[in-house]
Amino acid sequence: VQVVESGGGLVQPGGSLRLSCAASxxxxxxSDMGWYRQxxxxxxxxxxQFSDTGEVYYLNSVKGRFTISxxxxxxxxxxxxxxxxxxxxxxxxxxxxxxRPYRRRMRGGDYCNTARLYWGQGTQVTVSS
Numbered sequence: 717v718q719v720v721e722s723g724g725g726l727v728q729p730g731g732s733l734r735l736s737c738a739a740s741x742x743x744x745x746x747s748d749m750g751w752y753r754q755x756x757x758x759x760x761x762x763x764x765q766f767s768d769t770g771e772v773y774y775l776n777s778v779k780g781r782f783t784i785s786x787x788x789x790x791x792x793x794x795x796x797x798x799x800x801x802x803x804x805x806x807x808x809x810x811x812x813x814x815x816r817p818y819r820r821r822m823r824g825g826d827y828c829n830t831a832r833l834y835w836g837q838g839t840q841v842t843v844s845s
């Protein structure tokens with residue numbers, strides 16, 4: 717099982733980035749995948765996901781600025797981010813498959829309460845002038 721994020725980087729406030737998540741080793745199910753983020757010392761946040769009813773969830777602070785999409789043929793999920801602010805600075809993760817809730821140790825030593833089983837290594841997004 718592999719989940720690999722890419723596309724992070726340093727961007728000025730107001731800028732844009734597009735994150736990609738390539739999944740392999742398991743059946744791609746876009747309705748059971750999501751984008752999370754975690755800033756140092758903070759709890760992880762679910763940024764966006766598709767639901768099994770086809771609805772899309774966005775964290776309130778990113779509504780109207782971020783767009784989630786997927787390409788099932790390529791087993792890839794995307795997160796297009798516009799109008800980035802310093803508050804968006806975090807490590808962004810792609811995660812898949814829902815299991816039982818547990819507490820996961822994340823990159824940098826912080827923890828995340830989650831039920832998602834497969835995680836990528838994360839990609840750093842830094843918004844700064």
